[in-house]
Structures are given as structure tokens and as C-alpha cells.
Amino acid sequence: MKQKRFILSESEIPTKWYNIQADMPTKPMLPLNPATHEPLTAEDLAHIFSQECAKQELDTENAWIDIPDEVLDKYRYYRATPLVRAYALEEALGTPAHIYFKNESVNPLGSHKINSALPQCYYCKVEGTTNVTTETGAGQWGAALSYAASVYGLSAAVYQVKISMQQKPYRSSIMRTFGAAVTGSPSMSTRAGKDIITREPMHPGSLGTAISEAIELATTTPHCKYTLGSVLNHVALHQTIIGLEAEKQMAMAGEYPDTVIACFGGGSNFGGLAFPFMRHNILDGKTTEFLAAEPESCPKLTRGKFEYDFGDEAGYTPLLPMYTLGHDFKPANIHAGGLRYHGAGVIVSQLIKDGMMKGVDIPQLESFEAGMLFARTEGIIPAPESCHAIAAAVRKAKECIATGEEKVILFNLSGHGLIDMTAYESFINGDLQNYKLTDDEIARNLKDVPKL
Numbered sequence: 001m002k003q004k005r006f007i008l009s010e011s012e013i014p015t016k017w018y019n020i021q022a023d024m025p026t027k028p029m030l031p032l033n034p035a036t037h038e039p040l041t042a043e044d045l046a047h048i049f050s051q052e053c054a055k056q057e058l059d060t061e062n063a064w065i066d067i068p069d070e071v072l073d074k075y076r077y078y079r080a081t082p083l084v085r086a087y088a089l090e091e092a093l094g095t096p097a098h099i100y101f102k103n104e105s106v107n108p109l110g111s112h113k114i115n116s117a118l119p120q121c122y123y124c125k126v127e128g129t130t131n132v133t134t135e136t137g138a139g140q141w142g143a144a145l146s147y148a149a150s151v152y153g154l155s156a157a158v159y160q161v162k163i164s165m166q167q168k169p170y171r172s173s174i175m176r177t178f179g180a181a182v183t184g185s186p187s188m189s190t191r192a193g194k195d196i197i198t199r200e201p202m203h204p205g206s207l208g209t210a211i212s213e214a215i216e217l218a219t220t221t222p223h224c225k226y227t228l229g230s231v232l233n234h235v236a237l238h239q240t241i242i243g244l245e246a247e248k249q250m251a252m253a254g255e256y257p258d259t260v261i262a263c264f265g266g267g268s269n270f271g272g273l274a275f276p277f278m279r280h281n282i283l284d285g286k287t288t289e290f291l292a293a294e295p296e297s298c299p300k301l302t303r304g305k306f307e308y309d310f311g312d313e314a315g316y317t318p319l320l321p322m323y324t325l326g327h328d329f330k331p332a333n334i335h336a337g338g339l340r341y342h343g344a345g346v347i348v349s350q351l352i353k354d355g356m357m358k359g360v361d362i363p364q365l366e367s368f369e370a371g372m373l374f375a376r377t378e379g380i381i382p383a384p385e386s387c388h389a390i391a392a393a394v395r396k397a398k399e400c401i402a403t404g405e406e407k408v409i410l411f412n413l414s415g416h417g418l419i420d421m422t423a424y425e426s427f428i429n430g431d432l433q434n435y436k437l438t439d440d441e442i443a444r445n446l447k448d449v450p451k452l
């Protein structure tokens, strides 16, 4: 009998996160104060974030960070997650490749986001914060944050991208079930939101608009902190629990990945799976290939520019050195697959610059086709975001048919798609198209990146 699932017991769950900043050959450039262009300190960041997250964000010294016991205790409700050998997918493709996936869809919130929501809310709680606020796109982060806030007795206010709220109505119900207040962004409840609506009354909203509104709420409300579900270094740090478990599970399977793949929005599930393996490329001479799968309609990794840019539409965030499509980038409305954020996260941007990983662009239809194949073979309907990773893995596995190589491919199943069925419905009905940005569109959008 071939073993399909590799399971760790509760006592084998890692107790530290891995901070790749400590081992990077080139340290990431520092975030800058948008007004003075001076490098930011942890105290500056702690105006917006919890102190502990602010400290972790800038920590380039400590490779291993203890996971607090109270967080580990909550992780144990759903971790360790299984590593699965996708035999049925391999067979359907007729590939000699060995395909593994780490299944982050098996917690009740349905995505990896909970791995960072729990520690972020925990640190807020112990530092005396009573309220947390955030933005959310499709709603996985908002759902995870709403649950984590309720676990630690905090009040949560979530700004959800308006268009996503209409496309994925159940996620706001989930957030409200956990007790969060949910507002569509842009809204009339903040100055930033009013400004955006005045300029463009039918603005569909973007992560950029929702971040502006959430930051404004956090900075104008006592005892309220802002939390972010992606992009930042400390978020990827918390997500390394994924890769650290996967490392142990790959060892149980007696294999080591030749290629590690994850879908890419701001980089947290990618960093989470990839960084613990990349550590061995940096320190032990391994030559694993790392692929971040992004939508062709939001191609910041392959066609963006490495620049200091804002993380939000209004320009409230620090300036971050990253691959960006411009902070007021709006993905085409026909794009149904998530991963719409304009920027790439500081660590990953530096790793791309240094040639340690690369981005691959996946057209929308190829992404859903891969998701459908995965659903029919492995029995799990993947999140539209995760479909990009599956599509990249399928491409690799098909290359192996041509070469006959038994490559070991590991990808992250970042979430399930059971609340994203409207996107599948559109695909099945033939209503989705590919959308590739022209060079002109990209250049036009990049002209608003601040000049330093």
C-alpha cells in the first residue's frame, strides 16, 4: 500500500518560526517614513501594529522566534496539517513526477491565514489592545482575523473590498458570525474612503482602499491596532509553520523537493512554505527551485518594477522597497481568482532580485482548468488563489513527461474554494476570459509611484 498522507502528532508541531531575514545573503532594504524618507524604527511601526509584530518585522538577527505557548495551544486545534502525495493527479497527468501538497485548507476557516491571525491577535491582547482592524479582499483574512479576535476577546472591524463583498457574499456572514463589524470599502466612514468615492463614485474597491480605511481607523481610535494578513515580513514569519512541518513530513516520505510552488498575493503562503526549504539552499548548498505563481492579470513579480511604493491607495503606509504595479493598481473586474494586490512584500522582492526564486504568470483559464482537474482527482475544491499554484505544478509535471524525470514537486494548497463557488460557476458557464495587461497599462499605472 502506498502511503498517501503524512501526519505529525501534536507533540511534533514545530515550536519556533523561521525568520529568513537572519540568513539572507542580501538583507532587505528598510521601510521608509513616507514624510521624511528616513528608515522606520520598530517604535514607528508600533503606532500601527502590535509592538511584538513591529519588532519581528525588522528583526534581521534572530533566525528562530519562539511561538508563544498560548498560540501553540490554538494551533493544536487544527495543526499539524497533512502533507499529501497527489497520486490521483499524477496518474491523470501521466507524469513520472512525484507531486506533494501541503493541505492548509483543513481548518474550519479554510485557509492558511489563521496561522498569522492567531499570533497577531494574541500579541495585541497581551499588550493591552482592545480593538483590531484590518482589510480583506475575498474575505479569508477577514474571516481568520474575526475568529482569532473572538478567541482572544478583542473587537474586530473589517473593511472588505466592495467588489469582493458582492462576488463572495458568504464571507461577510462568516465574519459577522464571529462577531466582527464588516464595512465595504471604499466607504463613507473614513476620510480616505470619502476622498476615493468623491474622485470615483463607482470605485469597486481594492486592497489598497481597504488598507487606507483600516489604518485610518486604527490611528484615530484609542487602543486599536491594525493587522495585516499578507505582504509584511512578520506575516510570512508566522506562516513558516507550514514549511517547517512540511520539511518533517517530506522526510517521513523519504523525499526532498526539487521544486517548491505556492500561489502569490503578497507572499505569506509562499514564504510560509518556501523559506524553511530555501534555508537549505542558503546554508547547505541545496538547489531547490522556488516558483511563485501569480495571475497574468496582476503580474507584479514578472512585470512590476522594483521601487519604494506605498502599501495602500491613500499613501498612509510606510514606503516599502518591493516589486510593484503602482499603489493605485486596480485589477480588471473580470479577474475572479483573487491575488489582486499590487505589491510583492519586501523579503520576496529582495530574493527575486538576488535570483533565489522566480515568479510565473498563470492565465485565468489555465488556473481554473487546473483547479477543476485537482478537484476531480484529489476530491478537494481548491480556493481560486490556490489554483494558480496547482497550475504551475501541473506545468512542471508536464515538463517531466517530456524529459522522463521523476522530479519531486511540492506545492501549497493554501485554502479550499467552497465559499468561492460563484467563481467556479462563472468558469463552468464559460463566462471567464484571460486578461493580459498591455505594457502601456503597466507603465501608466507605475507613473504614480512616489519619486524618492
Ligand SMILES: *Cc1c(COP(=O)(O)O)cnc(C)c1O
Binding pocket: 111, 112, 113, 140, 141, 229, 230, 231, 263, 264, 265, 266, 267, 268, 269, 270, 339, 383, 385, 386, 414, 415, 416
Ligand atoms: C490570502 C490568500 C492567498 C494570498 O495571500 P498570500 O499572502 O500571497 O499567501 C492565497 N491563498 C488563499 C487561500 C488566501 O486566502
